[in-house]
Amino acid sequence: MVRFKNRWLLVELIPAQNSGSQLPTPLDGQKIWAALRQSVLSNFGDVGWGSVASSMSVKYYSPTTNICIIRVARDHHRIAWGALTLLTGIEGSRYIPNVIHLSGTIKHAQLAAISHNREVVARYRAQAKTPSAYQDSYDEYLQTSSMEIEGLQD
Template sequence: MVHFKNRYMVMEVFIDASRGEADPVILTQFNITKVIRDSIQLNFGECGLAASLGSLQLKYVNPLTKICIIRVSREDHQKVWAAITMVRNIGKIPVSFNLLDVSGEWIIVFDAL
């Protein structure tokens, strides 16, 4: 039996509401997953999206603290990290992502929170 090796990335989302619309975006699992998938497809193409789509999963989102935890395979975590770095907006609101921690275990991720 083969063990599936994961990487968990703890990301903080900075929302610049002063440069966007009057109504800031609410962070949801759907919003963040959509912009990550769109960024992977834009920067790495269909093949890059297909390779990372099987393991990409948003495990935790807190709209108050703007922290999210993303699970991805060990082989694709640098590609997903690069794609997340290139995300500039969610909807019409300018955002930026800050990587707080990368870990191979789910339990250790909560130490960064």
């Protein structure tokens, strides 16, 4: 019996400044998956989509820190990564995808996501110039997001 092996991409979707002052479209896993599907189809064609279609899924997305975890088959993860890199917008809003981590197990993707969430929250706090002992809603967010991320199953 052969085991199905995956790769896990931890991606930060950075909202780019639009020419107008409109806010970026709120994202969810389905919108990210649809945009990634369209990017695979336009850049790699039907053959590229056929190779990643059955295995690609968005397992987690956080609107607060704009990170998502994407699962794809190990043999074709470069197609998904390439399509993600060539992705410029999601539903009319511009985003810059930044692949933070690539791992072979969901556990390492979870650890990288939790670590990245802490770094982003520290950046938010530094921008707000709050003292390190200050209690705010980010503490609660870090706890709930860590529990959500750790609860992901393969």
